[in-house]
Amino acid sequence: MTEPARSGSSAGSADGGFAVVELFTSQGCNSCPPAEEALTDIEQDARQRGEPVFALGFHVDYWDYLGWPDRFADAAYSARQDAYARAFGLGGLYTPQMVVNGSVEFVGSDRGKATSAIVAALASVATTPLELSLDAGAGAHRVAVDYRTGPPPEKAVLNVAVVQRGLVSEIARGENAGRTLRQDNVVRAFTSVGLDADRGRVEVEVPPDLDHRQASVVGYVQHDGARAIVGAAAVDLQPA
Template sequence: MTDASSTGANRARLPDSPPRARDVAPPNGGFAVVEMFTSQGCSSCPPAEEVLTEIERDARTRGQPVFALGFHVDYWDDLGWPDRFADAAYTARQEAYARTFGSGRLYTPQMVVNGTVEFVGSDRRRAASAIASALTSATTTPLTLSLQDHAGGTGAGRRVVLDYETERPPARAVLNVAIVERGLESDVARGENAGRRLRQDNVVRAFASLGVEAGRGQVELEAPPDLDPRQATVVGYLQNDGDKAIVAAAAVDLSAVAG
């Protein structure tokens, strides 16, 4: 585990067939949004990313509403290896959690479940416990996503447009929408993981947050040109802007419309 404050790192700057939703448990049941803050420059992170892969794979097999997201932070980039998936916005998201948790501390790998429970991301036992607890907690805020447009091919201009619908969103609710991709590989030449080929799943490739004032609306994401839609999922989750508690989640696989 590495604490950013102890490394001295500094941030550089703060379809033919209809798409299908993830086949999960009924909407009145619990769910778990599992966010992990990680970096290719951190030697403690690959084991935690294996845990995240197992969490997502097991949830798919069991049809459980568990949604895994790997946010690559950028404060490791000046320490030997620039992570190609890192974004200052993801570091800012981790900072917001640190303020809410009252720790003021950043570290990798950090796992956060439903915006309220945090722990070291490689801790399988803590992860299993937090997810099990989340799945047994009923939700009263339904959320549905439907894919309206997904530009095919490669190159600039790839976009993903979704409609969302919810009921009884909390005041000051924020809808987070992420495109996550599985099966990515990177050869790391420098830094703590020098000489390793890292295979990473559930990597956040695009992310947007917007305020929710009405029960329905639309959101558009600009996807990276190298995104493989056959390995990609769009995850949406509704979150309190104050205490960061996540109150609803849903997902749509882009593979359903991949050509």
């Protein structure tokens, strides 16, 4: 039997700590661009240092009522933020919001808090190591991710996100009307699957306009109830 073609190898929580940085944002929110710039800097700095820091920009849809439908927004991402709000005991949703490793949240433009949270996360130990590999033959509009983990905790899920860098949008309406926004690490596709085995495959549909040269797959293991993230890894769709 012929082994399927593979593309890329994961970098992530094989041994030490890691930081999954989720930003909830919107193109319709005028306080979000500074947080998105912070997320870009976090990801670029981590790449230069070779640190396992994984940045994800989730665009929510509840700002669309102002007249600018964010082309990256998804109601599922708003629902994800709402689950965090309930877990943290917050009174409601807000943007920009950053969540690090599912365990600490703060205003996304607060670089001091972001740095402190990431440093603390990197000093921790991954309890569920995760490795990812890609099937290069899955097709242009589908990403097939093979994963291998340590023994997962009970009620754990594997989140798989496809993120894209270097996106530019001209904003015509809403609070950012007239601005050109450059956004990185934008979540273009996302799915969660229950972890009942230490290895398996997840397939994700990706949008037809995804630039594979600027995209990565981020996987992270999360407690379904407590929301704590216990392992993470990433792999570029087209390795350099």
